[in-house]
Amino acid sequence: MYRYDEFDHDFVQARVAEFSDQVQRRLAGEITEDQFRPLRLMNGVYLQLHAYMLRIAVPYGTLNGKQLRMLGHIARKYDKGYGHFTTRQNIQFNWPALSDIPAILADLASVEMHAIQTSGNCIRNVTADHFAGVAADEVADPRPYAEILRQWSSVHPEFSFLPRKFKIAVTGAERDRAAIQTHDIGLHLKKNAAGELGFAVYIGGGQGRTPMVARKIRDFLPEADLLSYCTAILRVYNLYGRRDNKYKARIKILVHETGVEEITRQVEAEWQELKDAELKLPEADIRAIEAYFAPPVLAGRPEGDQAVKLARLDSKGFSEWLDQNVVTHRHPDYAAVTISLKGIGEVPGDASDSQMEAIADIAEKYGFDELRVSHEQNLILPHVARADLKAVYDALVGIGLATANSNLISDIIACPGLDYCALATARSIPIAQEISRRFASLERQREIGELKLKISGCINACGHHHVGHIGILGVEKKGSELYQVTLGGSADENTSVGEIIGRGFSSEEITDAIEQIVETYLGLRLDPQEKFIDAYRRVGPAPFKEALYAGEAKAA
Amino acid sequence: MKILTANRLTDGIAVWYADGGWAETVDHADLAHDKAAENRLEAIGAKAYAANEVVDVNLIDAEVVNGVVQPVRLREKIRAAGPTIRNDLGKQAARAA
Structure with a gap:
């Protein structure tokens, strides 16, 4: 690293x-x-x-x-x-x-960390696929480019006082695990027909009170032009982005108000002035940064297959965890492990001091000393020999972090909400906890299948509710917490913004409503392979509205 | 009724104005029953802010329940008690101990 x-x-x-x-x-x-x-x-x-x-x-x-x-x-x-x-x-x-x-x-x-640019109207931490450098479907590791962007954007004099905060995400795979289309700039690292590396460039995505899916403004930007092109985008935004109203100051509003064709023209015109000057990335510099991210030397561990087979027979818990929280590595003897920070009834994303230390030990002993934080608020061990998976599982059981729920309904993203946040209008965490407890049975969760549930405690949408398959937004109404439900959101390569399904629910009603939605889905899906999001896209909101509100209409 | 609340500059801890100083619990916060009393509290808050004792000074709605002062809004109730999901944190932790 x-x-x-x-x-x-x-x-x-x-x-x-x-x-x-x-x-x-x-x-x-x-x-x-x-x-x-x-x-x-x-x-x-x-x-x-x-x-x-x-x-x-x-x-x-x-x-x-x-x-x-x-x-x-x-x-x-x-x-x-x-x-x-x-x-x-x-x-x-x-x-x-x-x-x-x-x-x-x-x-x-002392350990090469800091808190610089984690707030304010500047370019924030550049995020990337948490399986970067690991995923079999990856064209190249996106992190060297994220690091180049970090170096370029740190205390950048021209971009330290932008109209509003600015977020960049990079993925190196077709399957987008970095939610790039919900970012101010989304970069999809890919290869062109000649086999050269470059980026599809998206701009103007974002959540908050005006959710928008990013628009692609360039299908292929050569890697050498990364900084000049981003500079061109930022320059157009810095010049024309609104400063009179903070709610209309993000680049998504500028893209929307200007029109994607016109803003693309402006960016491209600005880029023509910049592209052959000092921002052009020298090949040697890119490769030098890339070298820092070279994967560890992964020795063959072919005994893993047999070890995993035996351990599966020995432990149902291990077997379930293997199926749910362990994904394929590009090296067949290795795997990437998701450490769920979503234990049933726990606070999503929280880890104790001793858990952090224990995970550090595990990473050092079994994971080539590397860890990732996912945007879904879990931790990842990107390189674990399959032969060591049982030992890692046992260690995680020991610290209460072996919940086998990755990508299931209890793997909830939730913002801190009104329990901590000065901007929040309702609590998020207790709702996440109650839903997690309601669906505590892993058997039931697996039967439901992949379901991304995301909760925000205010319209700023830090809990990504707009792009949850099921999204919950907490608001304050007449002094009480009220929870609005959106369905059909998604933050992958087919990003979509969820639709509000109807009137909101009180904190007492919301978990029942979620259960009703899930039961409705189970009743209408074509087969167990049809995921919630696919079923919703097929049938639309009507059956869910009917299930949630039909009684009311009749009563009225 | 109103009470005066803020966060202490040095550690950010939520405090309420009570009996001539800043208390770490809301229980006995000074109550303003009328506009004149509110103005008096506001002036105290402004002075403490200017003196760099506290930040984020606000006059908030309160009521008296069983002889103890309580904020009205949920947000302020949570500030006065601590996170509702962790009884071991915030003011409620000391109370439980």
């Missing part, structure tokens, strides 16, 4: 020193809150309901054991013993004292 060079070390150290000084001056009363707020946000420090919150960047979701162990240390020493992994592949701590943040950032810097 990427290692800091001298420049990176100096840059992060300088920022720690700078922000530490700013915190000291704030605590001494030398600067006001109005002066300090933009500075703290640039360093990932928010103020939430109960305390400050610190969001730490995990670039493209990749980290090693030492880094995860440090996150566990921070959770224990400065926070309340846990952290929350987010949908942008980052981690948040919910209780740090402002006065401790300089020390936390110094600790992070």
Whole structure:
């Protein structure tokens, strides 16, 4: 994985020193809150309901054991013993004292981590497929390009005061696991007919109060032109993006209001001025960054097949976990493991200090010291020998993280909601927990099959409800929490925004409503292979509306 | 009725104005029963903000239940107690101990 060079070390150290000084001056009363707020946000420090919150960047979701162990240390020493992994592949701590943040950032810097650009109207952490470098369907690892974008976008002077935040995601596979079409810029790494690497470029995707699916503005951009083309996009956005209304300031609104043809023309015109200048990526530089991401040397472990076969017979739990949480690796003797942070009734995305340390141990012992954070709020061990899967499973059972529910209905994305967040209008986590408990039976979950359920506690949609197969949006109505349901959303290569199904449900009713939707699906699917999303696309909302609301219409 | 709440600058912990200072629990927050009292609380909040003691100062609706002050809105109830999903965190943790 990427290692800091001298420049990176100096840059992060300088920022720690700078922000530490700013915190000291704030605590001494030398600067006001109005002066300090933009500075703290640039360093990932928010103020939430109960305390400050610190969001730490995990670039493209990749980290090693030492880094995860440090996150566990921070959770224990400065926070309340846990952290929350987010949908942008980052981690948040919910209780740090402002006065401790300089020390936390110094600790992070010691393991090549930081909180820079995890907030504010700048280019945020670039996200990537959590199976990058592993997936059999991948053309090339997208992370070298994410790293190039990270270096380019860090304290970029022209793009540090954009109209609004700006998110970029990269995938290297046809099957999109990075939700690129919900990002300001989505990059799909591919090869052209000549076998050269480049990108399909999408812009203007986003969720929030105005959800929009990104539009493709270029089918093939040569890899050497990545930075000049992104600069052209950002330049057009920076110039014409709205600054008068924060709700209309994202690039999706500009794309929508300008029209995709016209904005493509503007970007291409800007790019013509830039493409043959200093932003052209030298081949040697790309390959040098790529070398950092070279996969570990994976020795043949052909005994894995037999080991897995025997362990399956021995343990039903292992067998179920293998079927659900373990996916194929490009090397036949290896596999990628999803560590579910969605135990039944647990808080989605939370991990305790000791769990983080134990996972770090597992990664070091069995996983070539590599880990990923997925945007679905789970952790991934990308390279595990099949021969070691049982040992990994046993270790995960020992720390309560072997729930075999990856991609099932209890693998819920949920934002922190009103339990923590100052912007939230309703709680998300207790709803996730109740649904998870209702569908606790893994047998029942497997019978239902792949179902992505996503919950947001306000219209800002941090819980990705718009692109959930089933989405739940919590709002406040007349002083109470009310939950609106959307169906048919999806965040893969066939991205779609879910449709509101009807009137909302109270917190007491919502789990029953979800169960009703699931039962309706089970009743109408053509066969067990027809997934929820495919069935919904086939039949539309009518049967679900009928199931949820028919009684009311008759009563009325 | 209104009470004055904020977060403490140094650690961000939620606090309520009570009896001449900032208390870590809402139970005995100073109540404003009329506009004049609200103005008085607001002035105290503005001064504490200017003195860099607290941030995010707000006057919020409250009621008295069983002799104890409680916020009215769910958001403020959660601030006053802690996350509803973790009784071991926030103000409720100390209360349970």
